[in-house]
Amino acid sequence: MRTFLGALGALTLALPAVAATAAVPASVSQGALVIGHAAPGSRVTVAGKPIHVGDDGVFVFGVGRDEQGPIAVMVGKDRRSVAVTPRDWPIERVDGVPPKTVNPPPAIAARIAREQAAVVAARDRDDAREDFEKGFIWPVTGRISGRFGNQRIYNGEPKAPHSGMDIAVPEGTPVKAPADGVITFANPGLYLTGGTLLLDHGFGLSSNFLHLSRIDVNVGQRVRQGQVIGAAGKTGRATGPHLHWGFNWFGVRLDPLLLPGIAPTS
Known part of the structure; x- marks a missing residue:
């Protein structure tokens, strides 16, 4: 799978695997790796692309160096819009x-x-x-x-x-x-x-x-x-x-x- 998303820092979101929806931050920095949990068996998409969800509900995605956002994250029918905070690149x-x-x-x-x-x-x-x-x-x-x-x-x-x-x-x-x-x-x-x-x-x-x-x-x-x-x-x-x-x-x-x-x- 290929996507335009990528990473800066890692944001770990640790909800119990039985949660009905994922814990998705309201905003992330350019380059951030996000690790989240949803209910086992959930279907998760990021910017319209399906991503792997583990048997325990864990999933990951990233936010690219030059990503502008917002990023649409869907967990089942639950839609979240994630803003992207820019970084100052030397x-x-x-x-x-x-x-x-x-x-x-x-x-x-x-x-x-x-x-x-x-x-x-x-x-x-x-x-x-x-x-x-x-x-x-x-x-x-x-x-x-x-x-x-x-x-x-x-x-x-x-x-x-x-x-x-x-x-x-x-x-x-x-x-x-x-x-x-x-x-x-x-x-x-x-x-x-x-x-x-x-x-x-x-x-x-x-x-x-x-x-x-x-x-x-x-x-x-x-x-x-x-x-x-x-x-x-x-x-x-x-x-x-x-x-x-x-x-x-x-x-x-x-x-x-x-x-x-x-x-x-x-």
Whole structure:
């Protein structure tokens, strides 16, 4: 399933699963992940699109970085309109960058497109696992060197906003699974992102870890929260050792900093 919705912070709505309707907030920030509960067996749609509802009534959806709202949420015949609160996204202008760095030559661009298509396909799962419900932990601890949603303009050409959070750590720092899940993608040598892992947490939610110097798990492997899955590095197009931790709801990018259990650190 694909949708224009995405994420900033996580809002957990914990009503008993026997509730007749979902607890839906009146407003959410751009980028917010919403976790709610409805009566088991309820049909839930977001912006007209049906979403997965667990046997216990849990459901999730996100609000994109650039979503304007309002968002229509239907639980059965109960309709809610959710306003979207905008965020101030920093923009950095960088001039004098070599053109081939901003726009790779055709052969490299084609390779990047193929690799990214494989990653996108791995994000398209809608497993019934509810590994996200226990909350999340930091995969590494360090200084946040890049935040979700920030955007750079190279030589006057806007590039895609930063898709996750960068955490500066020494090369070789063990990377731990932030929550339970199943490995759905593992490749040590992508052009842009180097060592790349995807960890699916169920219901379309997935973590991605980029620029890894080592990968310790295989596709299809079940991992537990806190388990070491690889090591931080500077592979791919990285200027120094760090971990890029991204988070998605299907194809929509979310902000890891505001997931349940995650709080700002140094």
